Amino acid sequence: MTKLRLQRALLACAAAIGATASAQASVVTLDAYDSGYYSNRGATPDLNSIIEDQTRNNWFAFDLSSIAGKVTGAVLTILADGRYASGSTTSATYTLYDVSTDIGALTGGTGGAGAYTDLASGTVYGAASIALPNGGGVMPEVSVDLTGALDDINAALGGLFAMGGTSDLGANQYLWISSNAEISARLDLEVAPVPLPAALLPFGTALAGLGGLGALRRRSRAA
Missing domain, CATH: 1.10.287 (Helix Hairpins)
Structure with a gap:
């Protein structure tokens, strides 16, 4: 030659x-391995309920141990799965935050009232406006862009990651009522290929x- x-x-x-490296960029979908809520009194359910209202904030936990490569995009989707909204409002803004509460305590139900506060404060990961059925009815699927979470997600790769959520609902308004579906949410991660220098x-x-x-x-x- x-x-x-x-x-x-x-x-x-x-x-x-x-070209092969570029083709390896992909979207990885993870189901929440656990989820729930904390009330302003520190109470948390035994069932997989993610109800959210003026006195309760919810949370979602994910296992990132299978992710290899830098995460460049993330979207949380809260599944409908027969959950209901109740109240007279026709819209709500739902916001996701970072969680500083130990994940073991969070998922183990021992976070207390401090976890309730933590789930609605700190770094904002993303927010979504939700159109609700007038007078109550089946909840829509809700997706939240998590651009604000990318640094924390990448820092948590190889381990566990959680986020907390709250809304601007008034009194006697409720989101995600009446479902104990096994999977409450999924996390779609856009993962860049590992560089090949x-x-x-x-x-x-x-x-x-x-x-x-x-x-x-x-x-x-x-x-």
């Missing part, structure tokens, strides 16, 4: 590796070597 052909082959291989380095070294060899041969012929 001539030098020119070898150079072209190496460049083609490098381009193929780059180690794989591309030999090609760059080989190309540089060929270039140097060509220059040496030209100098030899000139002499």
Whole structure:
């Protein structure tokens, strides 16, 4: 194989590796492994209820141990699954926050009133406006963009991650009533491919070597 052909082959291989890396970018979907709520008195249910109202804030926990690569986008979707809204309001703003309460305490039901406060304060991860059935009815599926959570999600890769939620509902208004569905929410993560500098380095070294060899041969012929 001539030098020119070898150079072209190496460049083609490098381009193929780059294309493969780009193709590996993907969306990974995780189900919440646990969820629930805390009331302003620190009470929490034994059942998988995520009811939210003026006196209760809810939460969702995820296992990120399977994620490899940098997370560049995230969306939380709270599933409908037969849950209901109640009250006269036709809209609500639902906001998600970071959680500083120990996840073991949060999921174990021992977070207390401090967890209730924690679930509605701190770093804002994202918010969504929810259109509600007039007079109450079946809840819609709710999706929240989590751009504000990306740093914390990446810091939690390999372990567990939780977020808390609250709304601007008034008295006697309720979200996500009456369902003990096993899965309450899912987390869609856009994961960038792992960089491949180690794989591309030999090609760059080989190309540089060929270039140097060509220059040496030209100098030899000139002499």
